[in-house]
Amino acid sequence: MRVTHLQLTDFRSYEVVDVQFGPGVTTLVGRNGQGKTNVVEAVRYLSTLSSHRVASDAPLIRFGAQRAVIGAKVNKAGRALSLEVTLVPGKANTARLNRGNAKPRDLIGIVRTVVFAPEDLSLVKGDPGGRRTFMDELCVALQPALAGDMADYDRVLRQRSSMLKTAKNARGDLTMLDIWDEKLAGLGGRIVAARRRAVRALAPYVATAYADVAPDGGDCAVTYATSLDHGEGRDDYYVEPMAPDASAADIGQRLLERLIELRPKEIDRGVTLAGPHRDDLEIRLGAMPARGYASHGESWSCALALRLGSYDLLTAEDGPDSDDDGEPILILDDVFAELDLGRRAALAARLVTASQVLITAAVADDVPTALAGDVVTVAGGKIERENEL
Numbered sequence: 001m002r003v004t005h006l007q008l009t010d011f012r013s014y015e016v017v018d019v020q021f022g023p024g025v026t027t028l029v030g031r032n033g034q035g036k037t038n039v040v041e042a043v044r045y046l047s048t049l050s051s052h053r054v055a056s057d058a059p060l061i062r063f064g065a066q067r068a069v070i071g072a073k074v075n076k077a078g079r080a081l082s083l084e085v086t087l088v089p090g091k092a093n094t095a096r097l098n099r100g101n102a103k104p105r106d107l108i109g110i111v112r113t114v115v116f117a118p119e120d121l122s123l124v125k126g127d128p129g130g131r132r133t134f135m136d137e138l139c140v141a142l143q144p145a146l147a148g149d150m151a152d153y154d155r156v157l158r159q160r161s162s163m164l165k166t167a168k169n170a171r172g173d174l175t176m177l178d179i180w181d182e183k184l185a186g187l188g189g190r191i192v193a194a195r196r197r198a199v200r201a202l203a204p205y206v207a208t209a210y211a212d213v214a215p216d217g218g219d220c221a222v223t224y225a226t227s228l229d230h231g232e233g234r235d236d237y238y239v240e241p242m243a244p245d246a247s248a249a250d251i252g253q254r255l256l257e258r259l260i261e262l263r264p265k266e267i268d269r270g271v272t273l274a275g276p277h278r279d280d281l282e283i284r285l286g287a288m289p290a291r292g293y294a295s296h297g298e299s300w301s302c303a304l305a306l307r308l309g310s311y312d313l314l315t316a317e318d319g320p321d322s323d324d325d326g327e328p329i330l331i332l333d334d335v336f337a338e339l340d341l342g343r344r345a346a347l348a349a350r351l352v353t354a355s356q357v358l359i360t361a362a363v364a365d366d367v368p369t370a371l372a373g374d375v376v377t378v379a380g381g382k383i384e385r386e387n388e389l
């Protein structure tokens with residue numbers, strides 16, 4: 001799939017901008033701060049309704065403007081679609097699909113993107129939150145309906161946690177907590193099941209990508225680490241791990257039992273101690289965990305392997321031959337200068353066959369001419385291409 005046309009109004013630094021993209025590679029070149037990342041961030045926003053740089057939408061709206069609009073024309077499995085989303089600070093987004101009003105959530109998953117950016121180093125080195133987001137975005141790309149479960153889970157978790165805080169003082173009626181436990185377990189079971197499936201499907205692709213990126217680097221393995229098997233109060237006795245093929249209902253039941261077991265601690269501390277929000281993606285290089293052990297270069301290779309692995313999984317899951325045309329748009333934001341020859345070679349193989357790749361670079365020479373494709377200059381809020389499409 002690919003984006004053929006992007007129109008931004010009051011998005012980030014752009015008042016109005018209109019840019020067309022051809023198939024294959026487009027490289028956006030321009031000095032720092034000229035608005036290259038802003039363009040690819042808009043494409044990425046359409047795929048997940050979130051940015052790869054900031055958690056809230058406010059900075060996406062041009063400073064001083066009332067709203068931002070991202071519009072795009074997309075070519076998917078030979079069909080032309082038009083998508084539009086309007087961001088208004090403090091209010092829900094509105095959306096249009098093929099000129100009709102749509103729920104913003106209905107846009108999720110139409111455009112698929114895989115973004116590799118310098119921030120991705122924190123996937124390997126940072127806290128579990130970033131890795132949970134990584135898994136959740138992969139799950140939603142594979143199964144867009146999960147976005148609803150995830151939003152519901154966050155809401156139920158917040159409500160349950162505030163109930164736990166009051167329960168400590170109220171001492172007594174905990175029947176309401178039972179109801180929230182049921183809701184949390186139902187949604188949590190579905191999310192954990194989806195993440196376990198996604199991670200299992202991803203693992204071989206990450207292993208292959210890592211071997212491409214770091215040929216002398218040993219094996220890279222990713223697995224799902226869950227608070228339903230381990231953690232809080234579980235370190236001192238053995239618990240049979242969940243079966244690999246446990247259903248969402250089985251996992252939900254297990255979460256429910258875990259919540260009952262943890263309840264006194266939870267009331268004492270006022271937080272929910274088990275569930276998908278306490279889980280992690282475990283990344284290992286050989287026998288050692290990547291986090292805390294891997295060198296800077298190894299961490300960088302791991303991060304790249306996670307992204308390339310996702311790209312390959314999404315491409316395979318809904319291959320170009322199927323109606324769904326799952327191949328994502330590959331976005332490489334400001335990473336080329338950091339890549340050595342080996343890593344560039346690992347990318348090059350994918351760049352030549354990909355339907356669409358968007359690269360940003362401060363210096364054109366950082367991207368080998370053979371890979372740069374269609375070169376577009378970004379300067380002073382204007383986007384100009386070297387060759388007409």
Ligand SMILES: Nc1ncnc2c1ncn2[C@@H]1O[C@H](COP(=O)(O)OP(=O)(O)O)[C@@H](O)[C@H]1O
Binds near residue numbers: 036038039058
């Ligand atoms: N909401 C906003 N309103 C106006 N300008 C913004 C907004 N957000 C970011 N900018 C400006 O956009 C520029 C950064 O653009 P970016 O695409 O990140 O640059 P680069 O070309 O280095 O990738 C900065 O000059 C910043 O001030």
Ligand SMILES: [Mg+2]
Binds near residue numbers: 036038333334
């Ligand atoms: Mg940038």
